[in-house]
Amino acid sequence: MVRGAGLIVLAALVGAVAWGGDPLTLPLAMLFPALWALTRRRVVTALVTAAYFLAASRGLPQGVANFYGSDLWTGLLLWFAASLSFVAVHTILWTKRRGWGRAVRFALAAVLMAVPPFGIIGWAHPLTAAGVLFSGWGWSGLAAAAAGLTVMTTRLWPAAALALGGFWLWSAAFWTEPALPDGFRSVDLEMGQSLGRDGTLERQRDLIATVMEAAWQGDSVVVLPESAIGFWTPSVERLWRAALYGSDITVVAGAALVDPQGYDNVLVEISAHEAGILYRERMPVPVSMWQPWRGFIGQGGGARAHLFANPVVELAGRRMAPLICYEQLVVWPFLQSMLHRPDAIVAAGNGWWTAGTTIVAIQNASTIAWARLFGLPLVTAFNT
Template sequence: MAARDRSSLSSHDIAHGVVLIALAALVSAVAWSGDPLTLPLAMLFPALWALARSRIVAALVSAAYFLAASRGLPQGVANFYGSDLGPGLLLWFAASLSFVAVHTALWTKRPGWGRAMRFGLAAALMAVPPFGIVGWAHPLTAAGVLFPGWSWAGLAAGAVGLIAMTTRWWPAAAIALGGFWLLSAASWTAPAPPEGLRGVDLDMGQSLGRDGSLERQRELIATVMRTAQAGDQIVVLPESALGFWTPSVERLWRDALGGTEVTAIAGATVIDPRGYDNVLIEISAQEAGILYRERMPAPVSMWQPWRGLTGQGGGARAHFFANPGVEFAGWRIAPLICYEQLVVWPILHSMLHGPDAIVATGNGWWTAGTSIVAIQNASTIAWTRLFGLPLVTAFNR
């Protein structure tokens, strides 16, 4: 009889675990669909993690959540390298290891505030380097949808909500968070760009940044001038738009903007013998120079720290906690280039410096057939709404 009871209990636990894993994948896939208003579903992840009855189920719940949120990565990697899905699948699973390891190590079977604080620690670790380097799909991002305009108080409320979801009071916490979600959805408005500053989306595919011809530069200049004619004197172009930043490119742009009050902000690459920086360049008739150096380039494809350890050069540099806010033309902006829109600490780092607006750029040609760019936009919109700031975006597809 005792053996049958243990067998029955084991079967029940297995079924319970399978349900939790399936729910984690479903919740994550919907939450990270690219629509900002679905992000609050990610707040259910802590409850699913806490309801696990064993460490291995907690690990699988964490893996299901992360892998579902980052499901576009295999196809994106295949697009970027022109390969099959094999390397992308390997990178997809490798990227999940930090998230899974942190949440598995800190899980405990004992209920109560001890477990709640452990989840809080896991959330904090996944928000900052080194674990936060791949801290995608952080559920705290939903605070911007639940508490728009609340700023740091909204961030704290979101953190409290996440922690409460790991306690026995999680149903009450879910109802409360759902109420804030409904209130927010009823009055939801997307953030608008500030007056006089406009981003331009391009559809130039993988040629953007790789075509360094005079014809391409003139095409971009014409785009900036057309946009400026509509009354926006500061025009933002996507990541990598200028290609390699050289004295010749600078001279061409400054001459073209001569006699105007137009300022262009555009992505470019600055190289030296040790590697390169992914940057935003500010250009006007009077001057031109580096406005911002990317704090967190995309790991593997751009940021390759192992090259330095082996004495090799190359790869993009990561300026982890540099230039969180930059000033130009009377504006103080928080710049976010591509990958930085998927992780937490760059935006919060910038918010500590009181920016007037957020400027988000990207070069997403390699994301064709995926929801990666939509997820980037949803994440940026959520953070922008949390702090009540205008938003300027410029993407290439």
């Protein structure tokens, strides 16, 4: 009983500290498989797994309450519901038998939580720490991190922990943030929930003025946050292209493309000469945006999920890996994009609803870690 309680408390502590919003704390998540393997009963395994996940995603209840303007109970319900797949996968695959069989089962759980369908809510994946432990190693670093996670479930876990700790200290001593791609400038906004919902001409002109001010140093590509432009229409396109006339500025901004069946959450590319959809989000936020059950009851609406579409896009002569908001919290969008050998990562988000939480900081930490793993420049733009 005491042993089980201790493992549960440690799992919660690991989840809370590892996923606090600082990239350098992410390697603590590598302790989770050891705690999972040290349990002796399946019910304790479930509680340890739940403690880790719930602590890591502790900002969700407040975020949901902010988004829906509801009380905290709605957020708490969705928080526990979100944990079910993570807990179920790790609990079902747990076994009393020690040895490499248990390690293989954890590896299977890690794979399942990295890809759809379970990976759709595969937050707090320990593999994200690869970017801190093995910066610049690319796929070799990912394999090393996966091997480390697997060994952490065996009797050799103390030796594995020491080895991973050594890599962690080395990385922390020489840690640097990813550089911006040459010629790129990001713009963070503080417009709260009005961003994307205020479709007035005055708002569009304010955004255009912000872009012009950001580009004064000669950067040719300016990135705005998710939802910055609001609804993407021919009128909005004409307004922006006219405003950019005579300049060589390219704007990348979040928008929504609406039709009778629903909408796409997109990034648009705008210049004086042309404009169009650059990227369609692969994984919108489940429940609040992506609502696939509507199709089964004959209703339209909700954001579409283009799960495996457009992993890289061409922008300013570069191959860019685009990521919008929620995609920065799960694993497969990063890995799918990396398979296409991008030159840089562009990440946009609209985090007004995360006020009072560390969700945006966690998104940034995750994106930074993946960029560092593959040695890629990174440009991010957020609204809060």
